[in-house]
Amino acid sequence: MTPAAELLLEGREVTKTFGGLAALSDVSLTIRRGEIYGLIGPNGAGKTSLFNCLTGLYRPDGGEFLLEGKSLAGLKPHAVANRGIARTFQNIRLFANMTALENVMVGRHARSRTGVLGAILRTPGARAEEAAIREHAQRLLAYVGLERQSGSLAKELPYGDQRRLEIARALATEPKLLALDEPAAGMNATETAAMRALMTRIRDDGVTLLLIEHDVALVMGLCDRVAVLDYGRKIAEGTPAEVQGNPAVIEAYLGAGMAA
């Protein structure tokens, strides 16, 4: 990553409070195009709240996000997805009773336009679009290694496959930024390695990644830059090596006594 790399996402003093509790206070961060940006922090540090503010599920009480210099403030979640931010969820949220293929096809919704009349009359345009949606979805399933499971219901898939299906579905929206909420949670070493390879490949194919992860080894090995949240504040940002040596980070993770 050269320092001059283009800015993709900028968070400016994002604040979110629930009652008196500040889930996020004045969090600012910058993500450059083509990097893998890690977001770490102890439980309850505000990582998922940040994701929710970013994707429009929460409305921040202060501050804003800008994607390619354009503000995302006030946009509904579907509009944020249209702008080019896709996400996965910490507790996998697939369309359980749809097949793997259908799940990914739903992801193409924002990038297709057939309306009611087109659907009923099945115009040549609608037909072509439907075929393109299906073909694109099949390609993405193959991309994450699920081509053989395309006809299985999402809920019948093993846990690791569900994680990968969620990523395929998010990729179907053609995101510029893919936000992954703990993609390797609950995975064994082999599965984690495969997930890591997948994330690297996604990045190499031109999608910027924002990643919440608890597996420190994974974050340190994979991310270009890392931000650390603690009690809703950003306490450190930098390359994994820089962050690892930061006393504030050690204190947040291990308690005050260890930092000395």
Next chain:
Amino acid sequence: MLSLLPESLRHDRRLVWATYAGLALLLCLLPFLVDAGMGRTWVRILDFALLYVMLALGLNIVVGFAGLLDLGYVAFYAVGAYLYAILASPHFGLHLPFWVLLPLGAAIAGLFGMLLGAPTLRLRGDYLAIVTLGFGEIIRIFLNNLNAPVNITNGPQGINLIDPIQVAGLPLSKGLDLGILTLSGVHAHYYLFLTLTLLTIFIALRLQDSRIGRAWVAIREDEVAAVAMGINTRNIKLLAFAMGAMFGGVGGGLFSAFQGFVSPESFTLMESIMILSMVVLGGMGHIPGVILGAVALTLLPELLRYIGPLQQSLFGRVAVDPSDLRMLLFGMGLVLVMLFRPEGLWPSPKRARELHPDSPDVSRQEQEDLYDASR
């Protein structure tokens, strides 16, 4: 249309076409067979069965596809029925043609669908059910009371002498002379209703297998995930309400013209629940199942009328008043189906798997797994 057939039949193309041809022939001959075997009343019941298929398919879009529990569906049926009654009867002296009023009824009912949908967008499950139930009642009460100060709906007396459907300038209710054979009124309506029902099925199937249909199901499955995938849930939900309501509006117009009379009594909560039962009992979200549910629930109460004569022949006297027994047995039937087939009489293969994990599909796979392990 292929999806209407069970999976085992789909492999052989010729068999598929033979099945369709047989089905088409049966549907064409049905009113004559029924007329000959069971009498004219039953052809009329058949007409109503088709009407309810249309209504149930409309409600299925809202409840089955989009997962929005709507207990006020009958309101749209009422809107369609009254629109036709008001604009084609001596009540105001207006006699607009049926073929104009049918699409108009669909459009106005669709508009009402959106009106109902708009304030309920944030509601789900029980809360949505209560609000829609209220909406259904509001419409009925309006119809009941809009006879003063200006008499629009003629209140509880209802509107009478509604124009019949005209085909080539002749009223369909008087029958149709086709030269080689003469169709009675109920027969002629059967063919009209059948055509419109087939059109409804076609539209429902096309919508289901489209980007729109997938978006509806996605909302049903997980609204948060759906919105994160870029689906504008507000518009897609309103579309579901509108499409469902349009089917209801068409059904209402047909009902009005067929009966020649409408009153608020036809549009009670019971009617909404009946249509919902057709959807649930048939197999929510599965079009063939919903059709089956609608037909079954229209025919069953009528068949149960034979309970009286049956008792007469079995015991030599009528032991229990048939009208008491009829609804009791009907209710019991519903309870039994829900106990033993909670997924409905003819669920989609996916949903059957959901509620019966030990179905042959899965257990066969488990056995194969075991076999692999033992090697």
